[in-house]
Amino acid sequence: MRLTNFLRCTASAAVVGTAVFGWAGVASAQDQASSVDDIIVTAQKREQSLQDVPIVVTSLSQEALENAGVRDIKDLQILTPGLTVTSTSSEASTTARIRGVGTVGDNPGLESSVGVVIDGVYRSRNGVGFGDLGELSRIEVLKGPQGTLFGKNTSAGVINILTEAPSFTPGGGAELTLGNYGAWGVAGSMTGPLNDQVAYRLYAAHREREGFYDVNVGDGPRTLTEDGTQDFFTVRGQLLVLPNDSASVRLIADYSRRDEFCCVGVQRRTGPIGAIIDSLSTGPGNTPAAAGFGYLPFARLAYANRVTDQEIEDMGVSAEANIDIDAWNATLTSISSWRNWSTTNGQDADFTGADIAYRLPDGDFGASVRNITQEFRLAGATDKLDWLVGFFATRENVNRRDSFFEGDDYAPALSLQLSAALSAATAGAIPTSPSIIPCFTRPAQTALGLQQCLGTQGAISGGGPTIVPGQSLRDRYMQRSDSIALFTNNTYKVTDAFELTLGLRYTYDEKRLIGVQNNVGTNSGVCAAALGNQGAILGVLGTANGGAFLARFCLPWTNPFYANRGINESVNDGTLSGTVKAAYRLNESILVYASYARGYKSFGYNQDRVQVATAAVPLPINPAPSLFFPSEDVDSYELGVKTTLFNRSMLLNATYFDQRFENFQLNTFLGTAFVVESIPELTSRGVDADFLWFTPLEGLTLGGGVTYTDAQFGKFTASQLTNPGNFGGLSLLPGNRPSFAPEWSYVASINFDRSIGNGLRAGFSLSGKYMTDYNTGSDLLPYKLQDGFGTLNGRITLGSEDERWALEVWAQNLTDEEYVQVAYNGFLQGSGFQSTATASGPYAGTFYNPAGDTQTIDAFLGAPRTYGATLRIKY
Numbered sequence: 001m002r003l004t005n006f007l008r009c010t011a012s013a014a015v016v017g018t019a020v021f022g023w024a025g026v027a028s029a030q031d032q033a034s035s036v037d038d039i040i041v042t043a044q045k046r047e048q049s050l051q052d053v054p055i056v057v058t059s060l061s062q063e064a065l066e067n068a069g070v071r072d073i074k075d076l077q078i079l080t081p082g083l084t085v086t087s088t089s090s091e092a093s094t095t096a097r098i099r100g101v102g103t104v105g106d107n108p109g110l111e112s113s114v115g116v117v118i119d120g121v122y123r124s125r126n127g128v129g130f131g132d133l134g135e136l137s138r139i140e141v142l143k144g145p146q147g148t149l150f151g152k153n154t155s156a157g158v159i160n161i162l163t164e165a166p167s168f169t170p171g172g173g174a175e176l177t178l179g180n181y182g183a184w185g186v187a188g189s190m191t192g193p194l195n196d197q198v199a200y201r202l203y204a205a206h207r208e209r210e211g212f213y214d215v216n217v218g219d220g221p222r223t224l225t226e227d228g229t230q231d232f233f234t235v236r237g238q239l240l241v242l243p244n245d246s247a248s249v250r251l252i253a254d255y256s257r258r259d260e261f262c263c264v265g266v267q268r269r270t271g272p273i274g275a276i277i278d279s280l281s282t283g284p285g286n287t288p289a290a291a292g293f294g295y296l297p298f299a300r301l302a303y304a305n306r307v308t309d310q311e312i313e314d315m316g317v318s319a320e321a322n323i324d325i326d327a328w329n330a331t332l333t334s335i336s337s338w339r340n341w342s343t344t345n346g347q348d349a350d351f352t353g354a355d356i357a358y359r360l361p362d363g364d365f366g367a368s369v370r371n372i373t374q375e376f377r378l379a380g381a382t383d384k385l386d387w388l389v390g391f392f393a394t395r396e397n398v399n400r401r402d403s404f405f406e407g408d409d410y411a412p413a414l415s416l417q418l419s420a421a422l423s424a425a426t427a428g429a430i431p432t433s434p435s436i437i438p439c440f441t442r443p444a445q446t447a448l449g450l451q452q453c454l455g456t457q458g459a460i461s462g463g464g465p466t467i468v469p470g471q472s473l474r475d476r477y478m479q480r481s482d483s484i485a486l487f488t489n490n491t492y493k494v495t496d497a498f499e500l501t502l503g504l505r506y507t508y509d510e511k512r513l514i515g516v517q518n519n520v521g522t523n524s525g526v527c528a529a530a531l532g533n534q535g536a537i538l539g540v541l542g543t544a545n546g547g548a549f550l551a552r553f554c555l556p557w558t559n560p561f562y563a564n565r566g567i568n569e570s571v572n573d574g575t576l577s578g579t580v581k582a583a584y585r586l587n588e589s590i591l592v593y594a595s596y597a598r599g600y601k602s603f604g605y606n607q608d609r610v611q612v613a614t615a616a617v618p619l620p621i622n623p624a625p626s627l628f629f630p631s632e633d634v635d636s637y638e639l640g641v642k643t644t645l646f647n648r649s650m651l652l653n654a655t656y657f658d659q660r661f662e663n664f665q666l667n668t669f670l671g672t673a674f675v676v677e678s679i680p681e682l683t684s685r686g687v688d689a690d691f692l693w694f695t696p697l698e699g700l701t702l703g704g705g706v707t708y709t710d711a712q713f714g715k716f717t718a719s720q721l722t723n724p725g726n727f728g729g730l731s732l733l734p735g736n737r738p739s740f741a742p743e744w745s746y747v748a749s750i751n752f753d754r755s756i757g758n759g760l761r762a763g764f765s766l767s768g769k770y771m772t773d774y775n776t777g778s779d780l781l782p783y784k785l786q787d788g789f790g791t792l793n794g795r796i797t798l799g800s801e802d803e804r805w806a807l808e809v810w811a812q813n814l815t816d817e818e819y820v821q822v823a824y825n826g827f828l829q830g831s832g833f834q835s836t837a838t839a840s841g842p843y844a845g846t847f848y849n850p851a852g853d854t855q856t857i858d859a860f861l862g863a864p865r866t867y868g869a870t871l872r873i874k875y
């Protein structure tokens with residue numbers, strides 16, 4: 001019985017030649033998937049027709065994914081309205097967002113609001129889903145909280161990835177891909193029986209590509225003049241064991257490695273500090289400023305004098321066992337996993353040709369996530385009740401390593417910025433100079449002595465210490481997380497037309513952070529010496545300006561308060577989440593449903609140097625007493641309708657959603673460091689609508705979808721933040737739309753595939769997405785706005801009717817749309833916010849004033865047009 005059931009399951013998955021926005025691309029799938037009823041999903045941990053599930057699900061078949069060129073979760077967004085996936089300084093820092101909600105992934109202390117599950121195994125960071133996912137059976141994108149069945153940290157949704165399982169029918173295939181940017185790739189797979197009870201599947205792939213960016217290396221020592229390269233290898237092996245008719249075991253082992261150069265940023269806007277950067281660099285140090293310091297023309301020319309090596313390694317094993325219990329009409333499922341994911345990076349921290357700040361790929365800058373998971377589920381059914389109970393446990397160890405180096409140009413760049421500000425304030429009485437830091441750090445400096453030193457460009461002898469090139473910090477963070485959960489999900493058939501679902505999950509989390517923050521070298525002495533002259537500095541410059549200068553001398557990497565500082569924090573908590581759903585079938589073609597769900601995203605620790613002001617030292621230079629941030633919760637309401645039309649050849653679904661997040665975990669870069677804050681309230685309301693039509697014309701399928709999102713931060717004040725001093729840099733948030741939350745997101749696709757005679761098939765597919773404008777920066781600075789844009793992927797296929805071979809000509813981003821993934825503040829290159837609130841105008845009450853915005857804005861860009869050809873062979 002188990003063998004029969006398993007073959008039925010795998011067959012039904014293969015037959016799903018289409019799904020929402022997914023269209024069949026091979027003969028066998030097209031012949032059988034001619035009805036909406038063929039679309040099967042496992043959103044409730046059991047196989048169901050998509051139209052019977054009271055959840056918003058985008059289900060994408062293998063053929064749909066191939067037609068759209070999907071190899072990883074970033075490619076997936078072109079097929080899914082309301083989904084955005086971005087990467088920043090490394091592909092390890094990948095973030096998925098659904099309906100405008102997600103968590104920036106630059107810090108491993110933060111777990112994602114959008115969970116990634118691969119073959120039943122939960123992946124706690126989005127970055128682990130970025131890579132060649134291999135032979136895909138289908139991908140399901142579940143929108144809204146899914147904490148009952150998919151666990152914690154799925155408060156915004158789940159990307160559920162199902163790969164091809166081993167088959168007892170021998171087979172295999174290979175593919176060769178050639179493309180522009182010097183791209184090439186090879187992949188191959190084999191499957192078949194080892195004996196009557198064991199089948200195997202083996203997949204391996206290697207892909208390489210030249211970079212998407214040209215790089216001006218400025219001062220060096222970097223010599224590589226391209227960035228954004230690809231050099232990726234993966235292998236995945238599986239065994240399917242059927243010991244008897246009532247049991248099956250699926251064993252999976254995988255390994256992947258990336259050894260690439262990624263990622264540089266380009267100037268989106270060059271501020272006044274750009275002239276200082278140019279004066280320090282060999283040749284231009286950044287893109288020349290536009291008139292009035294406005295937007296710069298789109299260009300893929302970056303400036304980076306330091307290397308951006310990226311090494312990512314991911315490996316793991318898992319075992320899924322299913323045992324039928326005939327007496328209960330139930331199945332016991334066990335899923336066990338062990339995973340190890342690590343990354344080591346190099347970074348040009350300032351993204352300019354000047355040698356200001358950097359991190360080396362020497363092993364001191366990177367992170368690793370190691371975890372084990374165990375899940376048990378017992379699920380069964382009676383005439384009236386589909387029931388499920390389960391247990392889940394995981395232990396996760398996160399290790400983060402951080403280091404920081406000041407370059408030859410750090411001290412002159414800081415001196416020129418500070419003296420330029422003084423020169424502007426004194427009508428030129430104090431000249432600009434690259435060497436004024438010693439004026440502030442001279443032992444026992446007086447107000448008169450400081451004025452004289454500044455007036456002579458720091459030429460007076462006997463000055464104090466300055467910042468010298470070299471390493472200034474080496475930090476280590478080790479976080480252990482233990483989580484256990486009990487859950488149940490039950491659907492009761494009140495009548496043949498009316499069903500009620502109740503799901504509950506109790507989760508207990510315990511986390512402990514141990515860390516050591518070490519200062520290296522002598523640069524922290526600059527801060528100590530300046531603080532010793534605090535009276536003279538404030539006396540000459542005033543409290544506000546003097547405090548700002550002192551804060552610049554005491555940034556996290558030059559702060560003596562971090563010398564050999566130990567961290568030891570722990571916390572535990574339990575929470576109840578769950579869902580209630582009611583579904584009523586008006587007739588065979590119309591299902592209406594309403595649901596409520598309570599979602600939960602775990603608390604954690606910001607594994608970084610965090611500085612705050614205190615009553616004793618009212619400057620933002622004190623190490624935060626705690627790196628803890630609280631849990632994120634969401635209450636979500638949905639009201640939907642699923643309709644099946646035209647003899648079940650068309651589906652048209654629509655859902656209204658209303659989500660309210662409490663303590664939304666925001667991670668944003670403010671130009672010197674990442675800040676994690678819990679925003680009291682974020683709401684996301686709107687409509688998801690899906691359309692799919694198997695047209696009467698043989699081989700032609702049309703689909704589309706739209707998400708309308710009205711997302712908004714609640715009003716909040718400085719006193720409501722964990723660190724009130726962060727409010728200035730976040731003051732544009734209250735009452736405004738969050739980043740990556742376009743009001744409208746549309747997708748559409750067309751697929752045509754049919755026989756053309758002489759044993760041949762031909763077809764084409766187009767997949768497109770358009771999003772209205774949205775801000776790409778967590779702090780919502782206006783220069784980070786991305787205008788509305790659309791992307792289009794296309795593919796033309798010619799192959800044999802028996803699928804033995806196929807030649808595809810394809811293009812991604814066919815129209816070469818130019819767009820920004822993420823915009824961010826240039827490191828130590830101006831400021832977008834003032835030290836006092838703006839009194840009037842459109843930004844009244846915030847700390848932003850357009851006239852005083854000197855911030856250079858950098859950006860990580862979207863991929864350009866890529867094109868090529870792929871030859872597939874099967875046997």
